[in-house]
Amino acid sequence: MADPRTSRPALDLSADAVAITQAICDVWSVSGEERELADLIVDALADAPHLELIRDGDCVVARTNLGRDRRVVIAGHIDTVPVNDNLPTRFENVDGRRWLRGRGTVDMKAGVAMQLKLARELADPIADITWMWYDHEEVGADRNGLGRLARNRPDLFRGDFAILGEPSNGQVEGGCNGTLRVELRATGRRSHSARSWVGVNAIHKLAPALERLAAFEAETVTVDGLDYREGLSAVGVSGGIAGNVIPDEAVVVVNYRFAPSRSVDDAIAYVRAIFPEYELTVTDAAEGARPGLDDPLAQQFVRAVGAEARPKYGWTDVARFSAMGIPAVNFGPGDPMLAHADDERVDCDEILASERALRAWLTGGA
Known part of the structure; x- marks a missing residue:
């Protein structure tokens, strides 16, 4: 099989959105390796007279400056999770439908592809548009390219409404759950495993935590009319130094996905209350976002695209826009259940x- 990281020709944004999706999916852009795709995006838009281009690392911003009364921010990330023998992409027919299969097709290069095509073609939209394509979304929040852009160029985030092209089956998903990752640490005393009664096994001391996690029943929390299902899961376990040593330390990593009615501090307090006997270390945390669907622009968008408003269970960067006071929704092609698969x-x-x-709404045709 050919190396999927082979350089690609220039992007043709006059092609249809499916062809553009395939083209950008076949450009290797695992988190941390987005430069080639960012370069191709800049080259494809460089001669568009209606767009001002700005670059921050491997984040590309293209915006109109038409003096409209409203500005919409439309964003998507260009990185993917690691490839697992699922590039290059290929087409397949299933149940009479045509699918494009491969890494990034759902999360979220199909959304980016339709955005790129519209950015190139819409010279006279009904609102000014700031398009953002950013790096490092699929890794820790501290490396997120949109967060870095917000720190470096907060002026670019001026807007009345934001749309994030995360996969939503072509429906509108409001807000998002927050996410918290913590380490629960148990300590013991080392000994030779032939004399295990001399030591205290730290791995065994994790058993109560694992039992609570296995028995946890996810709560559904209604926020502004949408039902967000929570989750509390073990996502990693480590401990032990050798096959003949009783371990003196063991760690279980827990991920809590919490409804946007809770803050990060609320979430930490909640997890501490469930596991009071363990040392708890927060390793990653991000606030959720309330739906924001009470905003008139959001309501207009939902009506215009003929979509059904649903909750977003996973964390997305709508939370960043929400924190800046910009109502934001998720809208893009692809089934979220297939993301990362x-x-x-x-x-x-x-x-x-x-x-x-999206074209119809941005041109007033809906």
């Missing part, structure tokens, strides 16, 4: 339908 694939008709809906 080895058989990741997107319905080609859904890409085209999502692009048509």
Whole structure:
């Protein structure tokens, strides 16, 4: 098989959104390796007279400056999780539908592709638009390219409404759950495993925590009319130094996905209350975002694209916009259940339908 990291020709944004999706998916851009794709995006938009281009690392911003009364920010990340023998992309037919299969097709290069096509073609939208394509979304929040851009150029985030192209099956998903990752640490005393009664086994001391996690029942919390399902899960366990030593330390990593009605501090307090006997270390945390669907622009968008408003269970960067006072929703092609899967694939008709809906709203045709 050819090396999927082979350099690609220039992006042709006059092609349809499906072809653009395939082209950018076949450009290797695992988190930390987005430069080639960022370069291709800049080259593809460089001669568009209606766009001002700005670059911050491997984050590319393209915006109109038409003096409109309103400004919409439309964003998408260009990185993917690691490839697992699922590049280059390929088309397949399933149940009479045409799918594009491969890493990034769902999360979220189909959304980016339709955005790139519209950015190139919409010279006279009804609102000024700031397009943002950013790096490092699929890793820790401290490396997120949108967060870095907000720190370096907060002026670029002026807007009345924001749309993030995360996969939502072509529907509108309001807000997002928050996320918290913590380490629960148990300590013991080392000894030779042949004399295990001399030591205290730290791994065994994790058993109560694992039992509580296995028995946890996810709560559904209604926030502004949308039902957010929470989750509390063990996502990693470590401990032990050798096959003949009783371990004196063991750690279970726990991920709590919490409704946007809770703050990060609320979430930490909640987890501490469940595991009071363990040393708890927070390793990553991000606030959720309330739906924001009571905003008139958000309501207009939902009506215009003919979508059904739903909750977003996973964390997305709508939370960053929400924190800056900008109502934001998720809207993009692709089934979130297939994100990061080895058989990741997107319905080609859904890409085209999502692009048509967004185009209609941005041109006043809806």
